[in-house]
Amino acid sequence: MKEATEGRLRLTILGGFLGSGKTTWLRHHLHERAFGRVHVIVNEAAAAPVDDALLSAADRLTLLAGACVCCTGQSDFLRVLLGLCDDRSGLADPSMRVENIVLETSGLADPAAILAMIQAHPVLVRQIVVVETIVIVDALNARTQMEQEVLCRQQIEAADRLILTKTDLAAPKDLARLGATLRAIAPGATLSAARFGSPLGLKDPWSDDEPFALPEISEHDSSPINACQLDLGDTPDWTAFTVWLSALLYARGDQIVRVKGVVVTPAGRLLLQTVRRSVQSPEILPESATPVEGDNTIAVIGRGFSQDQLAASFNHFSA
The missing domain is CATH 3.30.1220.10 (CobW-like, C-terminal domain)
Known part of the structure; x- marks a missing residue:
């Protein structure tokens, strides 16, 4: 999302389906200080969290476990965001302010629903700007996930940036067709690759290969996860x-x-x-x-x- 920040808190939404490698990617970029002074919000669908223990490089961290922030955990997420806005306005020393928030969503979250929630809130829409939606894509399992899970496609559709992981485990031909499929689903998103969080070069990721033929599916085609x-x-x-x-x-x-x-x-x-x-x-x-x-x-x-x-x-x- 390209939008002037106008002094607002900058929020990056980090999404991707279950097991795609979101925490690994984020852990690397926190150690690289890619987000500057940052407050990380980790959302896990499971009640017993794991990922927060791996993100100690964050300046501040909040864990929201047991519910997805785009639906059943929405009220807790809004409370945290409003609290961050209040904390920022109350700090006398500007150098101590956290200017960036990274939300690592659960693998079951729809980033578009999170963005819509913030834009519809009368306070947050003036205090927070979503600067980018990054979606991690598991190159080894993405085809199966897109064939079976409408949520996986929704996550990709919402992306400003797509990052492929596990590219070393995928056959080159399948990787090229995956790139073509991602282009068809999210034509406006940029594409790159990473291994253990470190950027990798991709040869012609938006190739002219044939996309995978994905079946028509809807949210009602399978039972909830x-x-x-x-x-x-x-x-x-x-x-x-x-x-x-x-x-x-x-x-x-x-x-x-x-x-x-x-x-x-x-x-x-x-x-x-x-x-x-x-x-x-x-x-x-x-x-x-x-x-x-x-x-x-x-x-x-x-x-x-x-x-x-x-x-x-x-x-x-x-x-």
């Missing part, structure tokens, strides 16, 4: 858990969109993340002198299963 919590206990059996997770992804990989959480193991605190059936290499996080809230709690995001079913399945494997 929900976030379930799985408590692994104080001393989880890592071996039993990994066996259970492998079996779960094999049996229900088409229903499970995302798994993430921190598990305390003999090797340390491991950040575990999956996108559909693909399990990312666990990342060892810094040790904490005191127990960290949310450790050993896994968020399983998808459709067609309940929290009770997940718990019963895990208990069967770990018994």
Whole structure:
């Protein structure tokens, strides 16, 4: 969005479907100080948050967990934004003011709905300007996501800038066709690529290849995606858990969109993340002198299963 800021707080919306790599990209750019003095708002659909622990480079950070800010979590999000506006106007020292806000949306958020909400608010529309909507696109899984999830397409349509991740895992021909598909969906957006947050060069991203043939879908074509919590206990059996997770992804990989959480193991605190059936290499996080809230709690995001079913399945494997 190209608009004069006129002294208002500058808000960047960072969107993208579940598991696309939003936090990895943002973490890199916070360390690079790309946003200057910045207040980061992290929105997670799951009640047990993970991503906020990875964004310590932010000057200030607010976590909104358990609801999506474009719909059911809207009131909490508005309260935070209004509070930031009040804080900024009350600071006597201009050098201490935060001029930039980055909202890392949940993977289930529609950036266009967030923009519309701000523009319709009588106070925020005068105090905050959305300067850019950045949408991260998972090059490995984007075709499947666009074929099955209308929300994925809505996120892409809302973008001013599209950033492809996992391009090294995608076949070159598929990558070229993905670029053509993104051009068709969001002709006004710029396109670039990143690996672990670092920018990459792309050869002819807006190529003349044929776009993927995407089926007609609507919001009513599939059941809602929900976030379930799985408590692994104080001393989880890592071996039993990994066996259970492998079996779960094999049996229900088409229903499970995302798994993430921190598990305390003999090797340390491991950040575990999956996108559909693909399990990312666990990342060892810094040790904490005191127990960290949310450790050993896994968020399983998808459709067609309940929290009770997940718990019963895990208990069967770990018994």
